[in-house]
Amino acid sequence: MSTDLTEALDLDAIRDRVDTVLADFLRRPPSTVPSQRGCGDELAQALRDFVLAPGKRIRALLCVLGWQAAGGGDGEEALWRTAASLEIFHAFALIHDDIIDSSQTRRGRPSAHRAFAARHRARPDADVFGIHAAILLGDLALTCSDALMHTAGLTTRQRDTVLPLIDTMRGEVLLGQHLDLMATGGPTDDVEHAMAIARLKTAKYTVERPLHLGAALAGADRELFDLCTAYALPLGEAFQLRDDLLGVFGDPALTGKPVLDDLRSGKATVLMALALRHATPHQRRTLEAHIGRPDLDAEGAARVRHILQRTGARDMVEGMISERYEAALRALDSTMLSPQTLHALRHIATRAVVRTA
Amino acid sequence: MSTDLTEALDLDAIRDRVDTVLADFLRRPPSTVPSQRGCGDELAQALRDFVLAPGKRIRALLCVLGWQAAGGGDGEEALWRTAASLEIFHAFALIHDDIIDSSQTRRGRPSAHRAFAARHRARPDADVFGIHAAILLGDLALTCSDALMHTAGLTTRQRDTVLPLIDTMRGEVLLGQHLDLMATGGPTDDVEHAMAIARLKTAKYTVERPLHLGAALAGADRELFDLCTAYALPLGEAFQLRDDLLGVFGDPALTGKPVLDDLRSGKATVLMALALRHATPHQRRTLEAHIGRPDLDAEGAARVRHILQRTGARDMVEGMISERYEAALRALDSTMLSPQTLHALRHIATRAVVRTA
Structure with missing residues (x-):
């Protein structure tokens, strides 16, 4: 294990290095074409603004920890570029997701399409222009995440395992987004389907695949991949369940996200599916009358929140989070991991489920 | 030169092989995740429908010809997968472009976002849903074009030259799309800017880079890359200029594209820039009053067409097409190319500029 790696256990230091x-x-x-410099700078600048805004860098951290769990090795440069590439890919996912969810803000700042609309507010079509420019910005982010991987200095063996793994991860998250899009607007009591979406969009994408990528770079064996999965899937589900709770009960000042968005869009969450499943006919009618209404007001939201509590849905989700958190920690009971890696993975698990933002 | 290659000079045979x-x-x-099969099939099916619809496959053809120009070699499988990957990438570009241009049709069929809206017309938000699903479909296409490259069986040398070249191509076309988006709606008489957009969006993307990619796979030297560029840039410009003429004067029954779209959106074409530059003040006012109006009717379009002819813009563009076509053919006067490759490249040049669709 190199000196760099020991230092890397400082999670803030990992984050700084990825940011660099x-x-x-x-x-x-x-997209910086020499002859077009000047003209084309807006897109590149918007990408910098978005990607370099402060973030949790959870995927990059997990990629580094997956590498570490597998014993690290030579070629740290490839590791850092892969970890950074995951964050640019995530920028892509967020930019397009915010268009699809009509989110006005992201991390307390205007979302990418709203930022474009604001910069071009003199145009009569500023709102639509903003969306179209942000489609291209997301596309550029996806292209940049590739370009970073393609110049990461991977060995042939790494390329052959890591690039297909990245493509699988992308396919999974896009499928998750699509299922989410299909399910949004008409919430159902199908808890299993809501959980399947959470697994694709969050558990695999945010936790499992970043760990796998780091592990694959270090040449991990099947046993370590399985250990990563056993930790990642319950933790990722818990992460999404916490997000769902914060989306309805969270403090917008801390989450940076308007608290009515999830309810107004009618997101198909496990929380909502449980509430519908356990609602009285009267509660069910109230939920159906309020969820997915773009004009839902604070009073309507309060009624929904009340039902989420009365049906026990909120408590059930808290229970599911605890179960999954514990399952993730149990998965780490293995002699395969160094005490340092173990400590970092436990720390991340705790932060993922016990949080206010 | 292998037997396969000789056969490959049959352009229809190349197309068939790429389609296979x-x-x-x-x-x-x-995105085909085993546990989600069924649910997630709509996205995969939509991608198949879009990509496998009959097309010119011009980028794939040029990729094969670039390879051939460089003398071909072993590893035809990698060539075919690269050529096919270009076509999936192009599907991505078209799907997102059609959203941005609000195009209702593509190749005479509903555009991807309109097809989604039609399939989900029971949803109250069918139109917006269609756009959002098509954003994801484009993203999936981009991901698939990567996945195909990443499993193309490239040698290390090929990967190190070809993958960064693909990333450059993507950056160029996205910059071109962005400049195009910025310029649309308020047409100017800036002929050079309109031409710069055409160069990025079409000349480099459609002609130069596909040739370069094929040539790079076969290990071409700088001299051949330069020859490809000398042929590709004027030809690609001519191709776009022909497209601009067809967008205003073409027969929708042949182009598969409503003839008012370019005028209604106010596309910043060389044709329009030339007309504005050479218009009388009265003609200019008429153009400015009609171009970019979503409600432009057939009578208004007829007035615009009349001005495009009276100012000489249409003839000037025809002249520019001829000049560029000849420059492209002159670039082929080289001993580097086999008679077969020469013949195919000349044939493609002619078809690119002399066409009705």
């Missing part, structure tokens, strides 16, 4: 790779790479993304 | 690779690959794209 991102800033260096985005100084000159592939 | 596409159909095989898309049977199981990366």
Whole structure:
């Protein structure tokens, strides 16, 4: 284990190092065509603004920890570029997701399409223009995440395992987004379907695949991949369940996200599915009358929250989070991991489920 | 030169072979997650429908010809997968472009977002849903074009040259799309800017980079890359100029595209910039009053067409097409190319500029 790696256990230091790779790479993304410099700078600048805004960098951290769990090795440069690439890919996912969810803000700042609309507010079509520019911005982010991987200095063996794994991860998250989109607007009591979406969109994408990618870079064996999965899937589900609770009961000042968004869009969450499943006919009618209404007001939201509590749905979700948190920690009871890695993975698990933002 | 290659000079045979690779690959794209089969099939099916619809496959053809120009070599499988990957990437570009241009049709069929809206017309938000699903469909196409490249069986040398070249191509076309988006709606007489957009969006993306990619796979030297560029840029510009003329003067029954779209959206074409530059003040006012109006009717379009002819803009564009066509053919006067490759490249040049669809 190299000195660098020991230092890397400082999670803030990992984050800083990833941010440095991102800033260096985005100084000159592939869309910077020499003859067009000036003209084309808005897109590149918007990408820098979005990617370099402060974030949790959870996927990059997990990628580094997966590498570490597998014993690290040579080629740290490839690791850092892969970790950074995951964060640019995530920017892509967020930019397009915010368009699809009509989210006005992201991390307390205007979402990408709203930022474009604001910058071009003199245009008569500023709102639509903003959406269209953000579609392209997301596309550029996806392209940049590739370009970073393609110049990461991977060995042939790494390329052959890591690039297909990235493609699988992308396919999974896109399928999750699509199922989410289909299910939004008409919430049902199908708890299993809501959980399947959470598994694809969050558990696999946010936790399992980043760990796998890091582990694959270090040449991990099947046993370690399985251990990562056993930790990642329950933890990722717990992470999403916590998000669902914060989306309805959270403090917008802390989450940076308007608290009515999830209810207004009618997101198909496990929380909502449980409430519908356990609602009295009267409660059910109230939920159906309020969920998915773009004009839902604070009073309507309060009624929904009341039902989420009275049906026991909120408590059930808290219970599911605890169960999954414990299952994730149990998965770490293995002699395969160093005490340092173990400590970091436990720390991340706790932060993922016990949080206010 | 292999037997396969000789056969490959039959452009229809190239197209068929690319279509076979596409159909095989898309049977199981990366978003096909075993546990979600059924649910997630709509996205995969939509991708198949879009990609496998009959098309010119011009980028795939040029990729094969670039490879051929460089003398071909072993590893034809990698060539075919790269050529097919370009077509999936192009599907991505078209799907998102049609959203941005609000195009209702593509190749005479509903555009991807309109097809989704039609399939989900029972939803109250069918139109917006269609756009959001098509954003994800485009993202999946981009992901699939990567996945195909990442499993193309490239040698290390090929990967190190070809993957970064693909990333550059993507950056160029996205920058072109962005500049196009910025310029649309308020047409100007800036002919050079309109041409710069055409160069990025079409000349480099449609002609130069596909040739370069094929040439790079076969290990071409700088001299051949330069020859490809000398042929591709004027030809690609001519191709776009022809497209601009067809967008205003074409027969919708042949182009598969409503003839008012370009005028209604106010596309910043060289044709329009030339007309504005050479218009009388009265003609200019008429153009400015009509271009970019979503409600432009057939009578208004007829007035615009009349001005495009009276200012000489239409003839000037025809002249520019001829000049560029000849420059492209002159670039082929080289001993580097086999008679077969020469013949195919000349044939493609002619078809690109002399066409009605």
